[in-house]
Amino acid sequence: DAGVTQSPTHLIKTRGQHVTLRCSPISGHKSVSWYQQVLGQGPQFIFQYYEKEERGRGNFPDRFSARQFPNYSSELNVNALLLGDSALYLCASSLGGSLTDTQYFGPGTRLTVL
């Protein structure tokens, strides 16, 4: 069975640009969560979506937004990129029926902002 997939693998942008990252969850999973992992640190929670509704939001500015589609895939959008947005962006999927369902991670998208 396919695991969580993310695209693109790597991305280079300049300050002020906009970026869209994509995630497809494991088949049968209805919840997607996004995390930001800065080099040398643990991942930080950005958003969680379940059945196309936002269920949780971390301490990130409004430049970060996301959505979930009817097929449960998800997009993370970041506007007005800053150098500090350079990080590995991880998507995790879970069954979603319970808030404590185990989350399974994709390989991540490495974003570099110049």
Add this chain to the structure above:
Amino acid sequence: GNSVTQMEGPVTLSEEAFLTINCTYTATGYPSLFWYVQYPGEGLQLLLKATKADDKGSNKGFEATYRKETTSFHLEKGSVQVSDSAVYFCARLGGTSYGKLTFGQGTILTVHP
């Protein structure tokens, strides 16, 4: 608030040595506890989990026991291999932060032949 604290690394061991990586969590609510592993250039892989006190999670020779009395979830392996070299993250889910995984800072493990 909810937090997870891991022992600081890096940890360097010889092959077949015993491994312990300490992890403690804040005792807010009744969280589920996890260990994830990250190999260079990759995402996080679930290594093991425990959902209630006294549960033992195990996988690939790694074990961790959910200790409510000491708010700990230490990772152990009796005999490490070079292929175990990676970054290990302890995490909690639930309690008062439903749906959000809270991670420790990660521990870098290097195993030499």
